[in-house]
Amino acid sequence: MSDKARLIDIARALNISTTTVSRALNNKSDINAKTKEAVLHLAKQLDYQPNKLAISLRKKMSFKSIGVILPNVGHYFFSTVLKGIMRNAHLNNHLVIVGESAESNSQEQKLVEEFVNYGVNGILIAPGRESKNEDITALLESKRTPYVLMDRIFPNYTGNYVLSDDFKGAEIATTHLIENGKRRIAHIGSLHNCSVGYQRFSGYLSALDNNGISKDDSIIRECLTTKMEEGYKATQELLALENPPDAIFTVTDDVAAGVLDYCHRHQIEVPKQLAVVGYSNSELSSIIKPKLTTIEQKGERMGELAFDFFFASYKDKETIHQKTFESKLIVRESSVSIK
Amino acid sequence: MSDKARLIDIARALNISTTTVSRALNNKSDINAKTKEAVLHLAKQLDYQPNKLAISLRKKMSFKSIGVILPNVGHYFFSTVLKGIMRNAHLNNHLVIVGESAESNSQEQKLVEEFVNYGVNGILIAPGRESKNEDITALLESKRTPYVLMDRIFPNYTGNYVLSDDFKGAEIATTHLIENGKRRIAHIGSLHNCSVGYQRFSGYLSALDNNGISKDDSIIRECLTTKMEEGYKATQELLALENPPDAIFTVTDDVAAGVLDYCHRHQIEVPKQLAVVGYSNSELSSIIKPKLTTIEQKGERMGELAFDFFFASYKDKETIHQKTFESKLIVRESSVSIK
DNA sequence: TCTGATACCGAAAACCTTTACGGAAGCAGA
DNA sequence: TCTGCTTCCGTAAAGGTTTTCGGTATCAGA
Numbered sequence: 001m002s003d004k005a006r007l008i009d010i011a012r013a014l015n016i017s018t019t020t021v022s023r024a025l026n027n028k029s030d031i032n033a034k035t036k037e038a039v040l041h042l043a044k045q046l047d048y049q050p051n052k053l054a055i056s057l058r059k060k061m062s063f064k065s066i067g068v069i070l071p072n073v074g075h076y077f078f079s080t081v082l083k084g085i086m087r088n089a090h091l092n093n094h095l096v097i098v099g100e101s102a103e104s105n106s107q108e109q110k111l112v113e114e115f116v117n118y119g120v121n122g123i124l125i126a127p128g129r130e131s132k133n134e135d136i137t138a139l140l141e142s143k144r145t146p147y148v149l150m151d152r153i154f155p156n157y158t159g160n161y162v163l164s165d166d167f168k169g170a171e172i173a174t175t176h177l178i179e180n181g182k183r184r185i186a187h188i189g190s191l192h193n194c195s196v197g198y199q200r201f202s203g204y205l206s207a208l209d210n211n212g213i214s215k216d217d218s219i220i221r222e223c224l225t226t227k228m229e230e231g232y233k234a235t236q237e238l239l240a241l242e243n244p245p246d247a248i249f250t251v252t253d254d255v256a257a258g259v260l261d262y263c264h265r266h267q268i269e270v271p272k273q274l275a276v277v278g279y280s281n282s283e284l285s286s287i288i289k290p291k292l293t294t295i296e297q298k299g300e301r302m303g304e305l306a307f308d309f310f311f312a313s314y315k316d317k318e319t320i321h322q323k324t325f326e327s328k329l330i331v332r333e334s335s336v337s338i339k
Numbered sequence: 340m341s342d343k344a345r346l347i348d349i350a351r352a353l354n355i356s357t358t359t360v361s362r363a364l365n366n367k368s369d370i371n372a373k374t375k376e377a378v379l380h381l382a383k384q385l386d387y388q389p390n391k392l393a394i395s396l397r398k399k400m401s402f403k404s405i406g407v408i409l410p411n412v413g414h415y416f417f418s419t420v421l422k423g424i425m426r427n428a429h430l431n432n433h434l435v436i437v438g439e440s441a442e443s444n445s446q447e448q449k450l451v452e453e454f455v456n457y458g459v460n461g462i463l464i465a466p467g468r469e470s471k472n473e474d475i476t477a478l479l480e481s482k483r484t485p486y487v488l489m490d491r492i493f494p495n496y497t498g499n500y501v502l503s504d505d506f507k508g509a510e511i512a513t514t515h516l517i518e519n520g521k522r523r524i525a526h527i528g529s530l531h532n533c534s535v536g537y538q539r540f541s542g543y544l545s546a547l548d549n550n551g552i553s554k555d556d557s558i559i560r561e562c563l564t565t566k567m568e569e570g571y572k573a574t575q576e577l578l579a580l581e582n583p584p585d586a587i588f589t590v591t592d593d594v595a596a597g598v599l600d601y602c603h604r605h606q607i608e609v610p611k612q613l614a615v616v617g618y619s620n621s622e623l624s625s626i627i628k629p630k631l632t633t634i635e636q637k638g639e640r641m642g643e644l645a646f647d648f649f650f651a652s653y654k655d656k657e658t659i660h661q662k663t664f665e666s667k668l669i670v671r672e673s674s675v676s677i678k
Numbered sequence: 679t680c681t682g683a684t685a686c687c688g689a690a691a692a693c694c695t696t697t698a699c700g701g702a703a704g705c706a707g708a
Numbered sequence: 709t710c711t712g713c714t715t716c717c718g719t720a721a722a723g724g725t726t727t728t729c730g731g732t733a734t735c736a737g738a
Contacts, residue, residue, distance in 0.1 A: 004401075006724060017688045022726060032686060047654075052458035053401070054724035057392040057693050062343075063457055065436075073425065074639075076622075079418040086412065086439050095457065097404075098437050100425050118402055118434065119391035228626065257626045264628060283415075287567065287596045289603060289628040300413075345694065356718045361696060371716060393694035396723050 005046035014038055025050070065095040066310060067115030069125040071103045076282045077299045078126060081150060084303020085124060092311060094121065103128035109135055116143045122310040123147040124303075129194040133157060146313045148306045148321075152195050160313055162306045162323045166196050169295040169327025170203025171210075173277045174249050176293070176329055178211045180336050182247035182275050186219035188234045188259070189251035190226055197226075200251050200279060219245045226251055231258025239268070246274060247335075253278035253285045256292055260334065264289075276334040290333035298325055344385035353377055364389070404434040405649060406454030408464040410442045415621045416638045417465060420489060423642020424463060431650060433460065442467035448474055455482045461649040462486040463642075468533040472496060485652045487660070489645050491534050499652055499660045501645045505535050508634040508666030509542025510549075512616045513588050515632070515668055517550050519675050521586035521614055525558035527573045527598070528590030529565055536565075539590050539618060558584045565590060570597020578607070585613060586674075592617035592624050595631055599673065603628075615673040629672035637664055 007018045023031045024039035068085055070078045089096045099111035108131050115123055123145055133154035140147045149161040177185050187204045190197035208215055219238055223230035231250060238245055250256040256278030263270050270276055270290055278294040285292035309321040346357040362370045363378035407424055409417045428435045438450040447470050454462055462484055472493035479486045487499035516524050526543045529536035544554055558577060562569035577584055589595040595617030602609050609615055609629055617624060617633040624631035648660040
């Protein structure tokens with residue numbers, strides 16, 4: 001009972017060979033019913049668990065696998081990324097092992113370490129807000145495990161990645177508002193926390209600049225969780241200003257949903273009084289009333305490509321693969337009045 | 340180049356021992372720089388890939404893992420189930436390998452086979468619409484792999500499962516409508532395709548029966564995809580009837596979203612003219628206008644328990660574990676007028 | 679008594695790698 | 709010359725299982 005029982009432990013106890021034990025356990029022919037029963041009995045008693053590694057080794061199996069680390073599997077965008085990854089992984093006979101970092105740095109490192117130790121052929125990771133370049137990539141480099149960053153990226157990172165052009169997406173979104181006559185455009189976002197939030201904020205600023213609108217800090221709100229409630233609260237504050245905004249660009253569709261919720265409850269006409277543009281083209285954006293203008297993010301396609309990049313760099317570690325997906329504006333009801 | 344290169348192939352070619360090759364590859368000390376370089380060079384040339392199995396075996400590592408098979412990872416409910424599974428799996432040091440069946444029977448079987456061959460310690464599966472009891476469970480039984488069914492279940496199934504009480508949930512939902520004065524209640528659902536849909540349909544019928552309302556086939560609509568568009572179309576048809584319904588209970592929140600969309604576009608007052616109740620308490624239900632009355636489904640909790648059941652049955656295969664989660668009504672705006 | 683079939687079992691190789699241990703060679707210092 | 713240290717390398721065992729090949733025993737039939 002002490003340590004893990006092996007085939008030979010059973011064999012010795014019963015004075016038979018490991019061959020026979022193996023035969024009994026895998027109910028093959030060429031074995032006496034009594035012997036078999038004895039083996040089965042003892043195996044259960046010793047809580048015998050076959051060693052998968054040994055079996056696979058002997059059977060000449062080989063398994064290719066990739067580890068996927070996501071901040072939040074329940075999040076719509078990431079779940080579509082996962083979907084894309086899985087499609088191409090299965091097409092190429094790779095198992096997909098998934099871990100959730102919950103945006104935590106330590107959890108992320110633990111997963112990377114675990115996956116590497118396990119021996120995955122590669123790692124596809126969407127870094128959490130907290131995570132730092134050195135912590136993650138250094139470990140991966142040292143273990144010589146190919147990896148691809150997804151969605152978020154580190155400042156001086158030069159390796160493989162797939163991401164969407166958040167800067168340009170935000171620029172397009174904001175410009176869209178300006179082109180529709182809005183001049184006082186607020187932003188609710190996560191400015192400093194993660195690269196994605198920062199990129200969108202920067203794109204927003206760029207669009208203002210391009211159109212000769214000066215930045216006004218009073219209508220720029222930081223939100224930490226990018227949830228609906230934050231959008232609601234921020235809108236409340238923004239509309240209470242002496243000089244309230246006539247449009248809001250939010251870092252996320254969820255936040256935009258909060259904005260729209262506030263407007264709905266307080267009879268604020270969207271888009272006439274307040275135009276709203278979100279980000280992600282998540283499911284809710286076409287369900288919410290009014291339907292949300294937003295920026296499309298091709299999660300599934302990104303996942304597919306992330307796998308392809310890993311696969312390519314698996315064969316040729318020298319060349320690096322990088323792709324920034326263009327961002328597309330999807331105009332719905334929340335930003336322009338129906339003609 | 341023919342077959343997979345091994346340590347000994349490199350060793351023989353260079354007239355050295357496998358020990359030295361191993362040393363070179365894992366850059367240990369005790370090795371001459373020239374030798375090391377030669378090994379590295381040849382290894383690259385032969386495209387040497389170390390055998391993970393052999394390494395792990397030798398290093399006495401052991402990995403516990405579970406395979407999770409879901410019809411659709413991108414679906415909100417399933418992604419929360421996955422979240423729950425992963426939490427408890429990581430807590431108990433199990434890797435989580437995920438596969439998507441896309442509701443396809445063959446894909447499901449392929450995944451089961453793959454996972455079993457791989458040697459997962461257990462399988463957690465949410466069967467797709469198509470899947471049949473025999474196909475799946477027989478295989479699992481034969482391989483002696485513990486498994487637990489999630490969300491959906493087979494007619495004469497007697498093994499481990501976690502699911503939500505769809506029958507009672509639908510009954511509660513329908514009764515709620517009746518209690519609020521509705522008498523002509525339609526149903527849009529997937530009646531025959533999957534157990535879940537059938538259960539909800541049955542619960543709906545039961546509630547009608549309990550309240551002395553006779554079933555009317557003309558206001559029962561079958562939808563195949565449970566997507567928003569189906570809800571929209573079905574509503575259009577239902578409301579065009581001579582004797583249109585005054586309430587609709589849908590199999591899914593998504594379908595309900597379609598109903599609400601139709602109402603919104605055609606100025607039908609919800610809930611006054613038409614009350615709506617969905618199913619799942621998905622994210623959209625609290626975002627949509629009017630907010631959707633629905634039945635709560637605790638995906639995350641279900642996932643957690645599914646893992647726990649597997650874990651328990653791993654140690655004791657005799658006793659079976661079954662849990663049906665109670666269904667809770669969440670009343671929002673779509674079914675009762677705000678008081 | 680011999681032949682052949684059948685039922686059961688075991689020795690050893692194979693799967694591929696790492697590692698404990700020891701050995702040889704070279705060189706410096708005494 | 710001897711001792712001791714360093715540098716490099718190899719032998720063999722170990723990790724746990726499956727499988728090939730063959731062996732013994734028993735019994736029926738001739």
